[in-house]
Amino acid sequence: MALLLSKSRKLICLKPKIGFLSSVYHNHTLISPNLRTPFRILGLNQPHFAYFRFGSTKAQTQLNPMHSIDNDSQVLDFPGGEVKFTSHLNFIPETREERVHCYRVLDDDGYPITNDFAQIEKEVALKIYTDMVTLQTMDTIFYEAQRQGRISFYLTTVGEEAINIASAAALKTDDFIFPQYRESGVLLWRGFTIQEFANQLFGNKNDYGKGRQMPIHYGSNKHNYITVASTVATQLPHAVGAAYALKMDAKNACTIVYFGDGGSSTGDFHAALNFAAVLDAPVIFFCRNNGFAISTPVSDQFRSDGVVTKGQGYGIRSIRVDGNDALAVFTAVHEARKMAVNERKPILVEALTYRAGHHSTSDDSTKYRPAKEIEWWRRERDPVSRFKKWIEREGWLNPQVESDLRSNIRKQVLQAIQVAEKQEKPPIKDIFTDVYDVSPANLQEQEVSIRETVRKHPQDYPTDVPV
Numbered sequence: 001m002a003l004l005l006s007k008s009r010k011l012i013c014l015k016p017k018i019g020f021l022s023s024v025y026h027n028h029t030l031i032s033p034n035l036r037t038p039f040r041i042l043g044l045n046q047p048h049f050a051y052f053r054f055g056s057t058k059a060q061t062q063l064n065p066m067h068s069i070d071n072d073s074q075v076l077d078f079p080g081g082e083v084k085f086t087s088h089l090n091f092i093p094e095t096r097e098e099r100v101h102c103y104r105v106l107d108d109d110g111y112p113i114t115n116d117f118a119q120i121e122k123e124v125a126l127k128i129y130t131d132m133v134t135l136q137t138m139d140t141i142f143y144e145a146q147r148q149g150r151i152s153f154y155l156t157t158v159g160e161e162a163i164n165i166a167s168a169a170a171l172k173t174d175d176f177i178f179p180q181y182r183e184s185g186v187l188l189w190r191g192f193t194i195q196e197f198a199n200q201l202f203g204n205k206n207d208y209g210k211g212r213q214m215p216i217h218y219g220s221n222k223h224n225y226i227t228v229a230s231t232v233a234t235q236l237p238h239a240v241g242a243a244y245a246l247k248m249d250a251k252n253a254c255t256i257v258y259f260g261d262g263g264s265s266t267g268d269f270h271a272a273l274n275f276a277a278v279l280d281a282p283v284i285f286f287c288r289n290n291g292f293a294i295s296t297p298v299s300d301q302f303r304s305d306g307v308v309t310k311g312q313g314y315g316i317r318s319i320r321v322d323g324n325d326a327l328a329v330f331t332a333v334h335e336a337r338k339m340a341v342n343e344r345k346p347i348l349v350e351a352l353t354y355r356a357g358h359h360s361t362s363d364d365s366t367k368y369r370p371a372k373e374i375e376w377w378r379r380e381r382d383p384v385s386r387f388k389k390w391i392e393r394e395g396w397l398n399p400q401v402e403s404d405l406r407s408n409i410r411k412q413v414l415q416a417i418q419v420a421e422k423q424e425k426p427p428i429k430d431i432f433t434d435v436y437d438v439s440p441a442n443l444q445e446q447e448v449s450i451r452e453t454v455r456k457h458p459q460d461y462p463t464d465v466p467v
């Protein structure tokens with residue numbers, strides 16, 4: 001398509017193409033039905049003619065007879081702001097010369113390298129540490145419980161303890177959490193008890209999901225923690241919708257949505273970011289870039305510089321942080337929350353980390369990555385010991401307190417397992433409740449049928465489920 005600039009400095013369309021530029025001619029002015037204002041070219045000192053070539057037009061090029069025009073000083077007034085013209089055929093490179101820097105506060109030895117971080121009170125720092133240790137302990141013991149066949153499935157957050165706990169610590173209780181599945185620490189921070197975790201894992205009658213979900217699909221109304229869904233990334237558009245609702249209700253709160261590098265390859269991710277940007281929804285997109293989506297490494301996931309660079313493509317302010325540095329994660333989310341709530345804007349945080357455990361109990365990650373690599377991350381970049389070194393130097397923790405803390409938490413987790421295991425399971429009828437007010441005929445038939453099947457083949461069904 002070629003555009004012609006008339007004496008009245010208006011652009012006229014010579015060969016309109018499809019799209020919103022398909023326009024009507026009106027007094028030599030290009031007026032798009034989709035736009036409130038016509039396109040205009042600014043920066044010209046005198047009226048004259050000019051041709052501009054766009055795309056694959058075959059129209060004959062006529063150079064401007066007035067060579068004095070300084071093309072590069074002209075701008076096109078386009079929706080979204082003025083666009084400078086250039087006579088240089090420059091493609092935007094696929095990558096920046098240097099990768100986006102990663103914000104951190106503590107070095108690998110737990111020494112602060114900057115004062116540019118949110119100040120944390122001693123009590124908050126100790127709760128961050130206590131909850132990181134609790135998460136580690138729960139992961140170790142619940143994982144073993146699955147290996148012993150006591151629960152059917154488990155998934156750890158090993159290596160991502162700082163991401164879980166420090167991000168949660170930077171939020172307010174009115175903020176809504178939309179988790180993926182590797183964020184049980186966020187719920188822990190909010191006060192979900194070890195017993196409540198165990199009840200869900202064992203699917204007993206005290207599980208809020210009434211045993212209808214796989215283990216680790218926690219949810220809690222009380223803690224504004226939306227129930228985990230296995231379908232990767234579906235939580236992203238939900239978080240945007242909820243954030244938009246908070247904005248419409250003029251609430252002083254935001255939503256935060258967690259997802260992995262794998263989740264960023266879904267359509268839901270892109271739809272969510274665009275919606276959030278266009279609707280100015282107060283949502284924090286928190287990507288845990290842990291290097292793997294089960295066995296798929298990030299090098300097979302995308303060619304961009306990680307996930308942080310995608311924010312700008314949608315007009316979203318973004319930051320990359322060291323996910324193994326609790327102080328950096330806390331500070332970034334603390335600032336992101338302020339911006340999201342005060343400015344009513346989405347923010348993208350990409351935390352670089354490493355999934356130091358297997359994907360889940362259904363996975364053996366040494367089949368697709370070197371055991372030494374896993375070991376290195378566990379030993380050299382453990383977020384829990386890094387934070388511990390910092391609080392020890394601050395004088396807030398000593399070895400005796402640390403040892404008591406660990407053994408106390410271990411006892412609590414073991415105790416919770418024993419209690420949860422002994423609890424009755426929810427009755428079979430609970431499978432059919434909570435969706436319909438009046439159960440439809442097909443569900444009633446299924447309910448009868450499942451009872452008959454269990455009675456006929458009792459050896460194939462657990463004995464502790466009331467029929």
Ligand SMILES: Cc1ncc(C[n+]2csc(CCOP(=O)(O)OP(=O)(O)O)c2C)c(N)n1
Pocket residue numbers: 182230231232233259260261262263264288290292293294355359
């Ligand atoms: C829509 C959808 N596609 C595929 C899967 C299978 N799946 C389960 S977890 C997972 C990997 C997700 O990786 P990532 O988002 O990076 O999170 P991580 O497990 O690393 O924390 C996949 C592909 C799924 N559950 N849902």
